[in-house]
Amino acid sequence: STALVLFRRDLRLTDNPALNAACAAHAQVLPVFIHAPDEDGEWTAGAASRWWLHHSLAALDNRLRVQHAGLHLRQGDTLDVLRELIRSSGATAVYWNRLYEPASIARDTRIKSALQDDGIAVHSHNAALWCEPWQIATQQGQPYKVFTPYWRNLCSQLQATESLPVPHVPGWRELPDDLPLAALELLPRIAWAGGLSEHWQPGEAGAQELLEIFGDDAIGDYAHARDLPARHGTSRLSPHLHFGEISARQIHFDLDRRAQRVDAKRRPDIEPYLRELGWREFAHHLLFHFPHTPTANFNPRFNDFSWAPPNQALLTRWQRGRTGIPLVDAGMRELWHTGWMHNRVRMIVGSFLTKNLRQHWQHGARWFWDTLVDADLANNTLGWQWVAGCGADAAPYFRVFNPVTQAKRFDPEGHYLRRWLPELADAPLALLHEPWRDADLLKRSGYPAPMVDLGQSRQLALDAYGALAR
Ligand code: FAD
Numbered sequence: 220s221t222a223l224v225l226f227r228r229d230l231r232l233t234d235n236p237a238l239n240a241a242c243a244a245h246a247q248v249l250p251v252f253i254h255a256p257d258e259d260g261e262w263t264a265g266a267a268s269r270w271w272l273h274h275s276l277a278a279l280d281n282r283l284r285v286q287h288a289g290l291h292l293r294q295g296d297t298l299d300v301l302r303e304l305i306r307s308s309g310a311t312a313v314y315w316n317r318l319y320e321p322a323s324i325a326r327d328t329r330i331k332s333a334l335q336d337d338g339i340a341v342h343s344h345n346a347a348l349w350c351e352p353w354q355i356a357t358q359q360g361q362p363y364k365v366f367t368p369y370w371r372n373l374c375s376q377l378q379a380t381e382s383l384p385v386p387h388v389p390g391w392r393e394l395p396d397d398l399p400l401a402a403l404e405l406l407p408r409i410a411w412a413g414g415l416s417e418h419w420q421p422g423e424a425g426a427q428e429l430l431e432i433f434g435d436d437a438i439g440d441y442a443h444a445r446d447l448p449a450r451h452g453t454s455r456l457s458p459h460l461h462f463g464e465i466s467a468r469q470i471h472f473d474l475d476r477r478a479q480r481v482d483a484k485r486r487p488d489i490e491p492y493l494r495e496l497g498w499r500e501f502a503h504h505l506l507f508h509f510p511h512t513p514t515a516n517f518n519p520r521f522n523d524f525s526w527a528p529p530n531q532a533l534l535t536r537w538q539r540g541r542t543g544i545p546l547v548d549a550g551m552r553e554l555w556h557t558g559w560m561h562n563r564v565r566m567i568v569g570s571f572l573t574k575n576l577r578q579h580w581q582h583g584a585r586w587f588w589d590t591l592v593d594a595d596l597a598n599n600t601l602g603w604q605w606v607a608g609c610g611a612d613a614a615p616y617f618r619v620f621n622p623v624t625q626a627k628r629f630d631p632e633g634h635y636l637r638r639w640l641p642e643l644a645d646a647p648l649a650l651l652h653e654p655w656r657d658a659d660l661l662k663r664s665g666y667p668a669p670m671v672d673l674g675q676s677r678q679l680a681l682d683a684y685g686a687l688a689r
Contacts, residue, residue: 220244221308222247223301252292255297260321266407286388324510429456434474442488458559474492512610520609527577529582537576537586551568557592577680621677
């Protein structure tokens, strides 16, 4: 019999449960990718994600060709295309790995029941998460809203399990209507993606390479180095995880095995890193149980908060890294150039936007959505709601990051600032964190004066919050 395997954000051959199950049960397996951006509702992939997807699909197709197979590319309404493929191939079953965004869940539920009505077997699997969002619940059977008890519960169920092997993909053949990758028009039309190509290798091999580097060099020092934006102290696996080029299960097993290998005294503590993957699980748990939160405050008290009116001029300066606050600008330029930003700096640019500029967190979430290669509805929603103070388990609104103090603490030598602010590269360290203290330096370098006074704008934000609290 013949089966279709519908690839979405599980763009790998190793540890792919849907692919494995199909290959074990059918004489012919046809891997398919259907480009259907309209089905993502309000959250169609942004420019950076489309760039990544293009290269990831190319990498997956290459991997499949080594298995004497290939990816059948289509575009259009997913159900229509699947029905057409079923007709032309004689398939009796469809396999996929589950997605957790509200629009995807609604679409998959609809397609599953339509195909079942047609007499087609539909099998869905978990390829992305350690635990399904509905598997972790409080003693009262409710979803968690606070991370620490959620994590404790998750840890009690977590086991390092070996990855599924790459299967032999049986009976592959060409189909007449396959599209070339270029037909999906995923690549940007403006010359912006050069920095992305310099910094990333989309696909399974790129993910494995980063895991090797992280496991060999950085895991032991992660708890400390993860806060230093100038260092490569984190894994940078986020885009690979988002596109499912590697699974959280594979990472856990690999790091656990490494930790067993080294002698007990030098054994790295992998818990701080697993905990961050735990935040990713928690973000999916929240998105699944509270699907309105990508566009609505988790904490409805914030519905009455007096955000400043949307101001495109302010937003543009923030987006382009021209605020005059060095750490904010360095982060925003890192994002524009590489499609990624260090986690600590994400918190600082987010705090600056939502507190010092008092712009609604949605403006930030949308910009990140378009420019991050790891843009992920669950993680981005959690991140922005956390920063803005309106999330489930969030930083209190009154905790406003001071970007100068943060820069002095986490980039004391100014390496990160100098890397992303070339006009300040020669500034003396004493001025680098606060270049406005020397008017000549601003004039010489062309670096802008601060767009707001940090102290005054902080006070205005606290006043607005105070009015809300009353
Ligand atoms: P590592 O430190 O190596 O962590 C390993 C993995 O754990 C990450 O790849 C990621 O999958 C997960 N992770 C780490 N921190 C978090 C976190 N705070 N929340 C959820 N998962 C986490 N992450 C995204 O993947 N996509 C986003 O769209 C996104 N938007 C964010 C927006 C804001 C405002 C903030 C503050 C954070 C956001 N994050 C997002 C979380 C975090 O910044 C990134 O996951 C992390 O910087 C990715 O780098 P890394 O892979 O080197 O992380």
